[in-house]
Amino acid sequence: MQIAIVLFDRFTALDAVGPYEMLCRIPGAETVFVAQQPGPVRNDRDDLALIADKGFEEVPAPDIVVVPGGPGQSAQMDNEALLDWLRTADATSTWTTSVCTGSLLLAAAGLLNGRRATSHWLALDGLARFGAEPTGERVVTDGKFITAAGVSSGIDMGLTLVGRVAGDEHAQTVQLGTEYDPQPPYDAGSPQKAPAALVDKLRARSRFILR
Protein backbone atom coordinates (compact mmCIF):
# COMPACT_ATOMS: atom_id res chain seq x y z
CA MET A 1 0.00 0.00 0.00
CA GLN A 2 1.49 3.29 -1.11
CA ILE A 3 0.51 6.56 0.59
CA ALA A 4 1.40 9.74 -1.30
CA ILE A 5 1.47 13.07 0.54
CA VAL A 6 1.59 16.01 -1.83
CA LEU A 7 3.85 18.98 -1.17
CA PHE A 8 3.83 22.39 -2.84
CA ASP A 9 5.44 25.72 -2.10
CA ARG A 10 3.97 27.42 1.01
CA PHE A 11 2.04 24.40 2.27
CA THR A 12 1.18 24.28 5.99
CA ALA A 13 3.49 21.80 7.71
CA LEU A 14 1.06 20.28 10.22
CA ASP A 15 -1.51 19.71 7.45
CA ALA A 16 0.94 17.19 5.99
CA VAL A 17 2.74 15.84 9.05
CA GLY A 18 -0.40 15.33 11.19
CA PRO A 19 -1.97 12.70 8.93
CA TYR A 20 1.50 11.38 8.02
CA GLU A 21 2.23 10.46 11.65
CA MET A 22 -0.98 8.39 11.82
CA LEU A 23 -1.00 6.85 8.33
CA CYS A 24 2.67 5.81 8.30
CA ARG A 25 1.79 3.32 11.05
CA ILE A 26 -0.54 1.31 8.80
CA PRO A 27 1.10 -2.14 8.60
CA GLY A 28 2.90 -2.60 5.31
CA ALA A 29 2.35 0.96 4.18
CA GLU A 30 4.99 2.85 2.22
CA THR A 31 4.64 6.59 2.68
CA VAL A 32 6.15 8.97 0.15
CA PHE A 33 6.25 12.75 0.02
CA VAL A 34 5.72 13.81 -3.57
CA ALA A 35 5.88 17.13 -5.43
CA GLN A 36 6.02 18.37 -8.99
CA GLN A 37 9.81 18.14 -8.72
CA PRO A 38 11.66 16.12 -6.08
CA GLY A 39 13.66 18.10 -3.54
CA PRO A 40 13.08 20.46 -0.62
CA VAL A 41 9.71 22.19 -0.40
CA ARG A 42 9.35 25.24 1.85
CA ASN A 43 6.29 25.86 4.01
CA ASP A 44 4.12 28.94 4.47
CA ARG A 45 6.60 30.56 6.88
CA ASP A 46 9.65 29.72 4.78
CA ASP A 47 11.43 28.42 7.89
CA LEU A 48 10.59 24.72 7.48
CA ALA A 49 11.44 22.47 4.55
CA LEU A 50 10.27 18.94 3.98
CA ILE A 51 11.92 16.93 1.25
CA ALA A 52 9.76 15.54 -1.54
CA ASP A 53 11.56 12.26 -2.20
CA LYS A 54 9.76 11.74 -5.49
CA GLY A 55 8.31 13.75 -8.36
CA PHE A 56 4.75 13.28 -9.62
CA GLU A 57 5.90 11.09 -12.51
CA GLU A 58 7.46 8.57 -10.15
CA VAL A 59 4.24 8.08 -8.15
CA PRO A 60 1.48 7.60 -10.71
CA ALA A 61 -0.84 5.29 -8.80
CA PRO A 62 -0.78 5.63 -5.00
CA ASP A 63 -3.41 3.79 -2.96
CA ILE A 64 -3.97 6.77 -0.67
CA VAL A 65 -3.57 10.43 -1.67
CA VAL A 66 -3.22 13.15 0.99
CA VAL A 67 -3.43 16.80 -0.08
CA PRO A 68 -2.50 19.41 2.54
CA GLY A 69 -3.48 23.05 2.37
CA GLY A 70 -1.88 26.31 3.30
CA PRO A 71 -1.43 29.80 1.91
CA GLY A 72 0.34 28.34 -1.15
CA GLN A 73 -2.83 26.52 -2.18
CA SER A 74 -4.24 29.45 -4.14
CA ALA A 75 -1.21 29.57 -6.44
CA GLN A 76 -1.75 25.86 -7.20
CA MET A 77 -5.39 26.30 -8.31
CA ASP A 78 -4.17 26.90 -11.89
CA ASN A 79 -1.25 24.47 -11.80
CA GLU A 80 -2.34 21.93 -14.40
CA ALA A 81 0.61 19.64 -13.59
CA LEU A 82 -0.65 19.28 -10.04
CA LEU A 83 -4.34 19.09 -10.97
CA ASP A 84 -3.59 16.50 -13.66
CA TRP A 85 -1.61 14.42 -11.21
CA LEU A 86 -4.47 14.58 -8.70
CA ARG A 87 -6.93 13.38 -11.35
CA THR A 88 -4.61 10.58 -12.48
CA ALA A 89 -3.82 9.45 -8.94
CA ASP A 90 -7.48 9.59 -7.97
CA ALA A 91 -8.46 7.42 -10.94
CA THR A 92 -6.90 4.38 -9.24
CA SER A 93 -6.68 5.40 -5.57
CA THR A 94 -8.57 3.63 -2.83
CA TRP A 95 -8.81 6.81 -0.76
CA THR A 96 -8.36 10.43 -1.80
CA THR A 97 -8.04 12.81 1.13
CA SER A 98 -7.27 16.39 2.06
CA VAL A 99 -6.58 18.63 5.02
CA CYS A 100 -7.50 22.31 5.32
CA THR A 101 -7.57 24.13 1.97
CA GLY A 102 -6.23 21.01 0.25
CA SER A 103 -9.89 20.25 -0.46
CA LEU A 104 -10.01 23.32 -2.72
CA LEU A 105 -7.33 21.66 -4.86
CA LEU A 106 -9.34 18.44 -5.03
CA ALA A 107 -12.38 20.53 -5.96
CA ALA A 108 -10.45 22.50 -8.60
CA ALA A 109 -9.40 19.16 -10.10
CA GLY A 110 -13.10 18.37 -10.44
CA LEU A 111 -13.04 15.53 -7.93
CA LEU A 112 -15.55 16.82 -5.39
CA ASN A 113 -18.47 17.74 -7.67
CA GLY A 114 -21.68 17.19 -5.73
CA ARG A 115 -19.81 15.59 -2.85
CA ARG A 116 -20.05 16.49 0.82
CA ALA A 117 -16.70 17.89 1.89
CA THR A 118 -15.03 20.23 4.35
CA SER A 119 -12.08 22.60 4.57
CA HIS A 120 -10.65 25.25 6.87
CA TRP A 121 -13.66 27.12 8.32
CA LEU A 122 -12.57 30.24 6.44
CA ALA A 123 -12.57 28.37 3.12
CA LEU A 124 -15.95 26.65 3.18
CA ASP A 125 -17.49 29.23 0.83
CA GLY A 126 -14.73 28.63 -1.67
CA LEU A 127 -15.43 24.93 -1.60
CA ALA A 128 -19.05 25.58 -2.60
CA ARG A 129 -17.93 27.73 -5.54
CA PHE A 130 -16.01 24.73 -6.89
CA GLY A 131 -19.00 22.42 -6.85
CA ALA A 132 -18.68 20.62 -3.53
CA GLU A 133 -21.27 20.63 -0.77
CA PRO A 134 -19.51 22.07 2.27
CA THR A 135 -20.31 20.88 5.77
CA GLY A 136 -19.00 22.18 9.06
CA GLU A 137 -17.93 18.76 10.35
CA ARG A 138 -14.30 18.17 11.27
CA VAL A 139 -13.82 15.04 9.15
CA VAL A 140 -16.16 14.30 6.24
CA THR A 141 -16.27 10.97 4.42
CA ASP A 142 -18.15 10.75 1.12
CA GLY A 143 -17.39 7.55 -0.74
CA LYS A 144 -13.63 7.26 -1.03
CA PHE A 145 -13.10 10.96 -0.34
CA ILE A 146 -12.18 12.06 3.16
CA THR A 147 -11.72 15.76 3.71
CA ALA A 148 -10.69 17.41 6.97
CA ALA A 149 -11.14 20.90 8.40
CA GLY A 150 -8.28 23.26 9.28
CA VAL A 151 -4.62 22.36 9.94
CA SER A 152 -4.75 20.18 13.08
CA SER A 153 -7.81 18.21 11.91
CA GLY A 154 -5.59 16.10 9.67
CA ILE A 155 -4.65 14.08 12.75
CA ASP A 156 -8.30 13.14 13.30
CA MET A 157 -8.64 12.41 9.58
CA GLY A 158 -5.53 10.27 9.57
CA LEU A 159 -6.59 8.24 12.58
CA THR A 160 -10.07 7.78 11.11
CA LEU A 161 -8.49 6.44 7.93
CA VAL A 162 -6.15 4.12 9.84
CA GLY A 163 -9.27 2.61 11.36
CA ARG A 164 -10.93 2.15 7.97
CA VAL A 165 -7.84 0.54 6.44
CA ALA A 166 -6.32 -1.41 9.35
CA GLY A 167 -9.22 -1.85 11.75
CA ASP A 168 -10.34 -0.19 14.97
CA GLU A 169 -7.93 -2.07 17.22
CA HIS A 170 -4.89 -1.06 15.21
CA ALA A 171 -6.10 2.54 15.09
CA GLN A 172 -6.43 2.51 18.88
CA THR A 173 -2.89 1.15 19.12
CA VAL A 174 -1.70 4.03 16.95
CA GLN A 175 -3.60 6.48 19.14
CA LEU A 176 -2.00 5.04 22.27
CA GLY A 177 1.46 4.94 20.74
CA THR A 178 1.24 8.58 19.70
CA GLU A 179 -0.45 9.42 23.01
CA TYR A 180 -3.22 11.23 21.15
CA ASP A 181 -5.27 12.24 24.17
CA PRO A 182 -5.58 15.94 23.35
CA GLN A 183 -5.96 18.43 26.17
CA PRO A 184 -5.89 21.90 24.61
CA PRO A 185 -5.25 24.60 27.20
CA TYR A 186 -8.02 26.76 25.66
CA ASP A 187 -11.38 26.00 24.07
CA ALA A 188 -11.25 28.30 21.05
CA GLY A 189 -10.58 25.83 18.26
CA SER A 190 -13.67 26.46 16.15
CA PRO A 191 -15.69 29.54 15.18
CA GLN A 192 -18.53 28.20 17.30
CA LYS A 193 -16.35 28.06 20.40
CA ALA A 194 -13.94 30.99 20.03
CA PRO A 195 -14.74 34.52 21.20
CA ALA A 196 -16.63 36.33 18.41
CA ALA A 197 -14.04 39.11 18.26
CA LEU A 198 -11.32 36.60 17.37
CA VAL A 199 -13.51 35.00 14.71
CA ASP A 200 -14.15 38.42 13.18
CA LYS A 201 -10.45 39.29 13.29
CA LEU A 202 -9.42 36.14 11.41
CA ARG A 203 -12.30 36.52 8.96
CA ALA A 204 -11.20 40.06 8.13
CA ARG A 205 -7.61 38.95 7.67
CA SER A 206 -8.62 36.01 5.49
CA ARG A 207 -10.05 38.26 2.78
CA PHE A 208 -6.49 38.85 1.73
CA ILE A 209 -5.14 35.31 1.87
CA LEU A 210 -7.93 33.01 0.70
CA ARG A 211 -9.37 32.75 -2.71
Next chain:
Amino acid sequence: MQIAIVLFDRFTALDAVGPYEMLCRIPGAETVFVAQQPGPVRNDRDDLALIADKGFEEVPAPDIVVVPGGPGQSAQMDNEALLDWLRTADATSTWTTSVCTGSLLLAAAGLLNGRRATSHWLALDGLARFGAEPTGERVVTDGKFITAAGVSSGIDMGLTLVGRVAGDEHAQTVQLGTEYDPQPPYDAGSPQKAPAALVDKLRARSRFILR
Protein backbone atom coordinates in the same frame (compact mmCIF):
# COMPACT_ATOMS: atom_id res chain seq x y z
CA MET B 1 12.80 35.94 19.78
CA GLN B 2 14.53 32.88 18.37
CA ILE B 3 12.97 29.42 18.67
CA ALA B 4 15.31 26.49 18.02
CA ILE B 5 13.85 23.06 17.26
CA VAL B 6 16.45 20.32 17.50
CA LEU B 7 16.60 17.53 14.92
CA PHE B 8 18.54 14.27 15.09
CA ASP B 9 18.50 11.06 13.12
CA ARG B 10 15.33 9.00 13.67
CA PHE B 11 13.37 11.73 15.46
CA THR B 12 9.56 11.50 15.40
CA ALA B 13 8.19 14.04 12.95
CA LEU B 14 5.05 15.14 14.81
CA ASP B 15 7.09 15.68 18.01
CA ALA B 16 8.83 18.51 16.17
CA VAL B 17 6.16 19.80 13.80
CA GLY B 18 3.30 19.86 16.35
CA PRO B 19 4.89 22.49 18.61
CA TYR B 20 6.46 24.18 15.57
CA GLU B 21 3.03 24.89 14.07
CA MET B 22 1.92 26.63 17.27
CA LEU B 23 5.15 28.42 18.25
CA CYS B 24 5.93 29.79 14.78
CA ARG B 25 2.84 31.98 15.17
CA ILE B 26 4.27 33.94 18.11
CA PRO B 27 4.53 37.52 16.82
CA GLY B 28 8.09 38.40 15.91
CA ALA B 29 9.39 34.89 16.44
CA GLU B 30 12.08 33.41 14.22
CA THR B 31 11.91 29.62 14.16
CA VAL B 32 14.92 27.59 13.13
CA PHE B 33 15.43 23.85 12.78
CA VAL B 34 18.89 23.03 14.07
CA ALA B 35 21.03 19.88 14.12
CA GLN B 36 24.63 18.92 14.76
CA GLN B 37 25.23 19.46 11.05
CA PRO B 38 22.90 21.45 8.78
CA GLY B 39 21.10 19.50 6.07
CA PRO B 40 18.35 16.90 5.75
CA VAL B 41 17.53 14.84 8.84
CA ARG B 42 15.56 11.61 8.41
CA ASN B 43 12.82 10.56 10.81
CA ASP B 44 12.16 7.27 12.57
CA ARG B 45 10.53 5.72 9.49
CA ASP B 46 13.21 6.98 7.10
CA ASP B 47 10.48 8.21 4.73
CA LEU B 48 10.33 11.83 5.91
CA ALA B 49 13.16 14.35 5.95
CA LEU B 50 13.11 17.80 7.49
CA ILE B 51 15.96 20.14 6.70
CA ALA B 52 18.04 21.54 9.55
CA ASP B 53 18.78 25.00 8.22
CA LYS B 54 21.50 25.60 10.78
CA GLY B 55 24.11 23.67 12.72
CA PHE B 56 24.47 23.90 16.50
CA GLU B 57 27.33 26.39 16.25
CA GLU B 58 25.18 28.88 14.35
CA VAL B 59 22.45 28.92 17.04
CA PRO B 60 24.25 29.33 20.36
CA ALA B 61 21.63 31.26 22.32
CA PRO B 62 18.00 30.64 21.33
CA ASP B 63 15.23 32.07 23.50
CA ILE B 64 13.17 28.89 23.29
CA VAL B 65 14.57 25.37 22.85
CA VAL B 66 12.33 22.50 21.69
CA VAL B 67 13.65 18.93 21.87
CA PRO B 68 11.58 16.25 20.15
CA GLY B 69 11.86 12.55 20.87
CA GLY B 70 11.65 9.41 18.85
CA PRO B 71 13.43 6.07 18.51
CA GLY B 72 16.65 7.91 17.64
CA GLN B 73 16.75 9.52 21.09
CA SER B 74 18.60 6.60 22.71
CA ALA B 75 21.54 6.95 20.31
CA GLN B 76 21.81 10.64 21.30
CA MET B 77 22.07 9.94 25.04
CA ASP B 78 25.87 9.72 24.68
CA ASN B 79 26.23 12.41 22.01
CA GLU B 80 28.26 15.00 23.88
CA ALA B 81 27.95 17.49 21.01
CA LEU B 82 24.18 17.48 21.39
CA LEU B 83 24.21 17.38 25.20
CA ASP B 84 26.74 20.23 25.31
CA TRP B 85 24.62 22.30 22.95
CA LEU B 86 21.55 21.69 25.12
CA ARG B 87 23.43 22.85 28.23
CA THR B 88 24.80 25.93 26.47
CA ALA B 89 21.46 26.87 24.93
CA ASP B 90 19.68 26.32 28.23
CA ALA B 91 22.12 28.58 30.04
CA THR B 92 20.56 31.62 28.37
CA SER B 93 17.15 30.37 27.19
CA THR B 94 13.89 31.75 28.48
CA TRP B 95 12.13 28.40 27.98
CA THR B 96 13.58 24.93 27.53
CA THR B 97 11.04 22.39 26.34
CA SER B 98 10.66 18.83 25.11
CA VAL B 99 8.16 16.45 23.57
CA CYS B 100 8.01 12.69 24.12
CA THR B 101 11.42 11.12 24.84
CA GLY B 102 13.08 14.47 24.19
CA SER B 103 12.85 14.95 27.97
CA LEU B 104 15.30 12.05 28.40
CA LEU B 105 17.83 14.10 26.44
CA LEU B 106 17.24 17.13 28.67
CA ALA B 107 17.62 14.85 31.68
CA ALA B 108 20.81 13.27 30.29
CA ALA B 109 22.19 16.77 29.88
CA GLY B 110 21.59 17.25 33.61
CA LEU B 111 18.92 19.88 33.16
CA LEU B 112 16.00 18.18 34.89
CA ASN B 113 17.60 17.16 38.20
CA GLY B 114 14.91 17.27 40.86
CA ARG B 115 12.41 18.82 38.48
CA ARG B 116 8.90 17.63 37.77
CA ALA B 117 8.76 16.48 34.16
CA THR B 118 7.00 14.13 31.78
CA SER B 119 7.71 12.03 28.70
CA HIS B 120 6.06 9.36 26.58
CA TRP B 121 4.14 7.14 29.00
CA LEU B 122 6.49 4.27 28.17
CA ALA B 123 9.54 6.37 29.09
CA LEU B 124 8.53 7.75 32.50
CA ASP B 125 10.68 5.22 34.36
CA GLY B 126 13.70 6.25 32.31
CA LEU B 127 13.10 9.86 33.26
CA ALA B 128 13.30 8.95 36.95
CA ARG B 129 16.60 7.13 36.40
CA PHE B 130 18.07 10.39 35.09
CA GLY B 131 17.11 12.40 38.15
CA ALA B 132 13.80 13.99 37.19
CA GLU B 133 10.53 13.52 39.04
CA PRO B 134 8.14 12.04 36.48
CA THR B 135 4.45 12.88 36.53
CA GLY B 136 1.69 11.47 34.37
CA GLU B 137 0.39 14.87 33.27
CA ARG B 138 0.30 15.73 29.58
CA VAL B 139 2.15 19.04 29.86
CA VAL B 140 4.34 19.77 32.87
CA THR B 141 5.76 23.20 33.66
CA ASP B 142 8.51 23.49 36.30
CA GLY B 143 10.18 26.87 36.24
CA LYS B 144 11.31 27.53 32.70
CA PHE B 145 11.12 23.85 31.73
CA ILE B 146 8.03 22.60 29.91
CA THR B 147 7.96 18.91 29.06
CA ALA B 148 5.21 17.14 27.17
CA ALA B 149 4.05 13.53 27.00
CA GLY B 150 4.07 11.37 23.86
CA VAL B 151 4.22 12.58 20.23
CA SER B 152 0.92 14.49 19.76
CA SER B 153 1.17 16.24 23.15
CA GLY B 154 3.65 18.70 21.68
CA ILE B 155 0.71 20.57 20.20
CA ASP B 156 -0.77 21.13 23.66
CA MET B 157 2.69 22.09 24.94
CA GLY B 158 3.22 24.52 22.08
CA LEU B 159 -0.13 26.21 22.54
CA THR B 160 0.45 26.44 26.29
CA LEU B 161 3.77 28.16 25.64
CA VAL B 162 2.23 30.54 23.07
CA GLY B 163 -0.11 31.64 25.84
CA ARG B 164 2.74 32.18 28.30
CA VAL B 165 4.80 34.19 25.80
CA ALA B 166 2.15 36.05 23.76
CA GLY B 167 -0.90 36.03 26.02
CA ASP B 168 -4.11 34.05 26.21
CA GLU B 169 -5.91 35.97 23.48
CA HIS B 170 -3.16 35.41 20.96
CA ALA B 171 -2.98 31.73 21.89
CA GLN B 172 -6.73 31.44 21.31
CA THR B 173 -6.27 33.11 17.92
CA VAL B 174 -3.62 30.52 17.07
CA GLN B 175 -5.94 27.74 18.21
CA LEU B 176 -8.75 29.10 16.03
CA GLY B 177 -6.47 29.64 13.05
CA THR B 178 -5.18 26.08 13.23
CA GLU B 179 -8.70 24.83 14.02
CA TYR B 180 -7.36 22.93 17.00
CA ASP B 181 -10.67 21.52 18.18
CA PRO B 182 -9.60 17.87 18.42
CA GLN B 183 -12.19 15.15 17.92
CA PRO B 184 -10.33 11.82 17.98
CA PRO B 185 -12.44 9.00 16.54
CA TYR B 186 -11.38 6.73 19.43
CA ASP B 187 -10.69 7.27 23.13
CA ALA B 188 -7.52 5.22 23.54
CA GLY B 189 -4.90 7.94 23.74
CA SER B 190 -3.51 7.19 27.19
CA PRO B 191 -2.74 4.02 29.16
CA GLN B 192 -5.60 4.94 31.50
CA LYS B 193 -8.11 5.03 28.65
CA ALA B 194 -6.91 2.38 26.20
CA PRO B 195 -7.89 -1.30 26.44
CA ALA B 196 -5.45 -3.06 28.80
CA ALA B 197 -4.43 -5.55 26.12
CA LEU B 198 -3.19 -2.75 23.89
CA VAL B 199 -1.27 -1.16 26.77
CA ASP B 200 0.38 -4.51 27.49
CA LYS B 201 1.23 -5.01 23.83
CA LEU B 202 2.98 -1.66 23.51
CA ARG B 203 4.72 -2.12 26.85
CA ALA B 204 6.13 -5.48 25.74
CA ARG B 205 7.30 -4.01 22.45
CA SER B 206 8.91 -1.01 24.16
CA ARG B 207 11.42 -3.19 26.01
CA PHE B 208 13.30 -3.35 22.76
CA ILE B 209 13.14 0.27 21.71
CA LEU B 210 13.41 2.41 24.84
CA ARG B 211 16.39 2.80 27.07
